[in-house]
Amino acid sequence: MSGRSLNLLGLLLVGVVGLAFMFLTPRLAELDTVLDLTVYIIMAVLALSLGLIWGYGGILCFGQSAFFGLGAYAYAIAMFNIGESTVPVLLAIILPAAFAALLGYFMFYGRISDVYLGVITLTVTLILFNSVNSTAGPNFHIGAARLGGFNGIPGIPPLNLPGDKNAVIDLEGMFYLSTASLLLTYFGLRLLLASQFGRIIVGIRENERRAELIGYDPRAYKLATFTIGGALAGFAGCLFANWGNFVSPTIFGLAQSAQIIIWVIVGGRGTLIGPIVGCIGIQWLSAALGANQPSGGSDLWSKIFANAPLILGSILIAFVLLVPKGLVPTLAEIVLSLFRRGRRSEQRGLEPQQAE
Amino acid sequence: MATPLLQTHDLSMNFGGVRAVRNVNFTLAEGELRCLIGPNGAGKSTFFKMLTGQLAPSQGQVLFRGHDISRAYAHQIARLGIGIKTQVPSVFDGLNVRENIWLAASRIGHRDEARRLVDEMLERIGLTKAASRMVGQLAHGQRQWVELGLVLATDPKLILLDEPAAGMTHDEVFKTAELVREINRTKALIVVEHDMQFIRMIAKQVTVFNQGSVLLEDNVENIMRDPRVRDIYLGKQAAA
Numbered sequence: 001m002s003g004r005s006l007n008l009l010g011l012l013l014v015g016v017v018g019l020a021f022m023f024l025t026p027r028l029a030e031l032d033t034v035l036d037l038t039v040y041i042i043m044a045v046l047a048l049s050l051g052l053i054w055g056y057g058g059i060l061c062f063g064q065s066a067f068f069g070l071g072a073y074a075y076a077i078a079m080f081n082i083g084e085s086t087v088p089v090l091l092a093i094i095l096p097a098a099f100a101a102l103l104g105y106f107m108f109y110g111r112i113s114d115v116y117l118g119v120i121t122l123t124v125t126l127i128l129f130n131s132v133n134s135t136a137g138p139n140f141h142i143g144a145a146r147l148g149g150f151n152g153i154p155g156i157p158p159l160n161l162p163g164d165k166n167a168v169i170d171l172e173g174m175f176y177l178s179t180a181s182l183l184l185t186y187f188g189l190r191l192l193l194a195s196q197f198g199r200i201i202v203g204i205r206e207n208e209r210r211a212e213l214i215g216y217d218p219r220a221y222k223l224a225t226f227t228i229g230g231a232l233a234g235f236a237g238c239l240f241a242n243w244g245n246f247v248s249p250t251i252f253g254l255a256q257s258a259q260i261i262i263w264v265i266v267g268g269r270g271t272l273i274g275p276i277v278g279c280i281g282i283q284w285l286s287a288a289l290g291a292n293q294p295s296g297g298s299d300l301w302s303k304i305f306a307n308a309p310l311i312l313g314s315i316l317i318a319f320v321l322l323v324p325k326g327l328v329p330t331l332a333e334i335v336l337s338l339f340r341r342g343r344r345s346e347q348r349g350l351e352p353q354q355a356e
Numbered sequence: 357m358a359t360p361l362l363q364t365h366d367l368s369m370n371f372g373g374v375r376a377v378r379n380v381n382f383t384l385a386e387g388e389l390r391c392l393i394g395p396n397g398a399g400k401s402t403f404f405k406m407l408t409g410q411l412a413p414s415q416g417q418v419l420f421r422g423h424d425i426s427r428a429y430a431h432q433i434a435r436l437g438i439g440i441k442t443q444v445p446s447v448f449d450g451l452n453v454r455e456n457i458w459l460a461a462s463r464i465g466h467r468d469e470a471r472r473l474v475d476e477m478l479e480r481i482g483l484t485k486a487a488s489r490m491v492g493q494l495a496h497g498q499r500q501w502v503e504l505g506l507v508l509a510t511d512p513k514l515i516l517l518d519e520p521a522a523g524m525t526h527d528e529v530f531k532t533a534e535l536v537r538e539i540n541r542t543k544a545l546i547v548v549e550h551d552m553q554f555i556r557m558i559a560k561q562v563t564v565f566n567q568g569s570v571l572l573e574d575n576v577e578n579i580m581r582d583p584r585v586r587d588i589y590l591g592k593q594a595a596a
Contacts, residue, residue: 003488199455203455207448209430212434213434214463218431
């Protein structure tokens with residue numbers, strides 16, 4: 001089987017599993033499970049946005065939550081002012097994308113090194129956190145929308161079908177919408193990465209200097225990648241604001257920023273399934289651990305198991321040390337090597353000869 | 357007289373107080389093959405970096421096909437038609453051979469044309485069978501070929517080769533010399549090399565760099581007889 005047919009098989013598998021999950025879950029699961037799954041899936045869209053810019057574009061952005069939060073706030077604020085969700089959704093995509101483009105322009109065209117890029121994106125996120133956090137008074141409002149400061153914005157009106165204010169999307173509808181969005185994002189990114197653009201950004205990740213010397217402008221490609229990532233994160237933020245009908249500045253917080261990176265590390269960079277798996281897996285685990293909490297066993301073990309950050313931290317360290325490539329690439333390697341062992345290894349002859 | 361392909365005027369590069377390249381006036385005719393020699397630290401690599409936009413000259417000008425490229429970005433210069441094969445192979449290690457060549461070919465041709473260019477190039481550099489191998493896993497010599505394939509696939513007018521024969525076996529050196537001559541049928545080349553045997557196989561005209569300036573320029577035979585070249589170059593190598 002060639003790499004190409006393996007690829008197609010993978011795509012088909014994701015499509016079938018994704019669609020089955022989308023249509024069967026609401027029929028088989030309780031509503032509160034569906035609600036939990038909805039937020040996992042929304043976060044998976046966010047994870048994919050970093051999966052694109054870090055995993056494929058090689059841009060380690062610590063501030064993906066900035067675009068996520070901007071998307072959520074843009075939707076909320078526009079919704080209170082407009083009342084019909086078509087424009088707010090568009091704004092929740094365009095605004096973060098424009099912000100990413102502006103920020104990216106200064107970072108990439110200023111030729112800032114990778115480390116500083118991380119510092120700047122993180123700082124921007126924290127600035128947003130602090131700014132929004134201190135807008136509690138009634139004098140802070142945009143049109144009809146009060147920013148609410150650290151209290152956040154409650155009661156955000158839900159999405160409606162485009163053009164019809166009264167056709168509000170209900171909780172189950174949100175599940176369908178989020179899952180469909182995730183699937184579309186996944187397949188859209190697959191298409192993007194298979195295009196010339198996608199292959200060039202991977203080339204730039206592999207060797208920026210070489211890409212330049214054959215005539216590609218890395219700054220422009222990185223900027224475009226970063227902007228697409230910002231738009232996706234913003235869209236995820238819009239879905240998130242809908243899911244809880246609530247948004248608060250913690251969305252910009254350090255914990256949120258770190259979490260996105262952890263999802264991608266655990267799931268695996270340089271894949272798209274990885275960030276999805278990492279994101280959903282870790283959120284599920286956090287919820288499961290959190291559920292232990294009130295049981296209140298006083299012995300050491302139950303105390304440890306009740307401490308979700310401790311367990312998650314240990315998992316992260318274990319991954320960085322033992323599975324540095326992440327879950328999905330490592331599993332793929334294992335499967336491929338088993339697969340290869342099954343075949344006659346005719347390629348042996350091409351192995352590089354050991355220099356004596 | 358036809359305008360030269362490449363010309364530098366008073367080209368200089370200072371690193372802090374060190375003058376790595378000093379007032380170099382260099383001219384290359386259309387279709388010419390020139391060798392650059394000189395001891396380590398003579399400024400050859402810095403000179404190459406200025407020609408390709410990897411370093412902005414402290415002073416002076418580079419003219420390529422009539423354009424002033426002294427302040428141009430590396431990708432713009434590449435698009436004007438200068439390709440470079442660096443000393444340590446600079447390739448896309450995480451991609452396979454075909455993808456490497458494709459990235460270069462797809463800048464000048466789309467879809468089917470790029471695919472055809474890639475197939476041709478793989479044949480030419482003798483890596484058709486290894487097309488799906490990861491470049492990072494190839495032997496040093498093969499990575500050199502991949503890089504050369506990459507550069508050729510962008511169809512430049514001028515190719516800079518920085519020590520193409522370094523670390524190659526005798527047979528590979530011979531094969532490389534043959535390829536360089538073949539490339540020269542359609543393109544101009546500047547080749548930095550230490551291997552005199554290799555230079556003899558390919559060059560007519562040689563420029564000698566020493567301490568950042570051009571010491572002399574002459575044909576191979578005269579250069580190899582010149583006592584000054586022996587002093588700065590062979591003498592130093594013998595001492596090393």
